[in-house]
Amino acid sequence: MNAISSYLFSVVLIALAFVAWQALAKFSEAPSAWLGPIVLFGSLIGALVFGWRDMATTNPDVTWSSVFILLGLGLINGVAIYYNAINLTNESINVGTYLMILTVLMAVFAPFINAVFTRTLPSLWQFAAIGTGALTIYLAGK
Numbered sequence: 001m002n003a004i005s006s007y008l009f010s011v012v013l014i015a016l017a018f019v020a021w022q023a024l025a026k027f028s029e030a031p032s033a034w035l036g037p038i039v040l041f042g043s044l045i046g047a048l049v050f051g052w053r054d055m056a057t058t059n060p061d062v063t064w065s066s067v068f069i070l071l072g073l074g075l076i077n078g079v080a081i082y083y084n085a086i087n088l089t090n091e092s093i094n095v096g097t098y099l100m101i102l103t104v105l106m107a108v109f110a111p112f113i114n115a116v117f118t119r120t121l122p123s124l125w126q127f128a129a130i131g132t133g134a135l136t137i138y139l140a141g142k
Contacts, residue, residue: 019099026088026095035085100140108133
């Protein structure tokens with residue numbers, strides 16, 4: 001069993017959950033200002049319910065610098081969720097096309113962000129995937 005096949009099923013379920021909440025959020029008819037906070041609050045509850053046992057049994061080697069870094073990343077994510085909610089509730093935006101472009105851009109950015117922090121260049125296969133992602137975005141805009 002190769003490394004990817006060991007976690008591929010969970011990745012498929014995670015991707016399905018991330019796309020499903022965004023695709024279905026538009027049909028909730030909630031205003032964009034409420035959409036993000038409600039989904040994030042639900043996410044907090046889900047993360048606590050499913051992670052509680054691990055949190056209670058794990059030695060918390062969390063430093064204050066880790067806490068501040070994670071809170072800062074959470075703030076950045078919150079701003080992204082806010083603007084994402086605006087786009088999801090915009091009647092003139094096709095949610096399917098929007099989500100396709102959004103997820104492809106995340107896949108394109110990931111190797112570069114990883115490269116910054118690990119000081120390793122993306123592989124040739126990752127560059128090929130980035131090119132395919134750029135083509136996907138171009139075709140989605142047609």
